[in-house]
Amino acid sequence: SFVLTQPPSVSVAPGQTAKIPCAENNIAYKTVHWYQQKPGQAPVLVVYDDSERPSGIPERFSGSNSENTATLTISRVEAGDEADYFCQVWDSHSDHVVFGGGTKLTVL
């Protein structure tokens, strides 16, 4: 199996850009998905297949995946973006799902 590594926290001022990394050796060869979770709520898919956005998710949310790091980017951050963010991969070899440890985004 493998481990997806995320920083515990990221802080950003309103209107700025937040970048949340998800690291693993050669993660570029995997497909990464991202979820937003607010306190007391179920997670919500915000990016799938590295960089695709589900309907209803603002264009401010985008994703990329290169070499050893996948990144969720939130542009023009708003107070309402404050939440925990998790990356996720399906390991086709083991047929198992792996989540990153999660990153708490704080809007200053």
Next chain:
Amino acid sequence: QVQLVQSGAEVKRPGASVAVSCKASGYTFSTYWIHWVRQAPGQGLEWMGVINPGGDTTTYAQRFQGKVTMTGDTSTNTVYMELRSLESDDTAVYFCARAGGFGWFDTWGQGTQVTVSS
């Protein structure tokens, strides 16, 4: 609309078992695999396993082998997750989630709080 509705909160004694249900609506039940994910207090998301409701095919995370059983009932569009030999470390919110495509979860249940306490 696509919806997953889970059963209510449970309080169990150590050593007991718990069953959580997840009722699907708004789509063809047997077409999408259902995963179970849990979240201990203040912790991250932990994948438990997956079931193909149409055929009852299952895959469990290694740490839950022998402790969890997932089943599906196509007559009621409901998936069940049974967790046995409960310990205090099993205290968590348990989510079911629909696999919407190649490995991502597009719809989640509201979560079920399971508390294990003597």
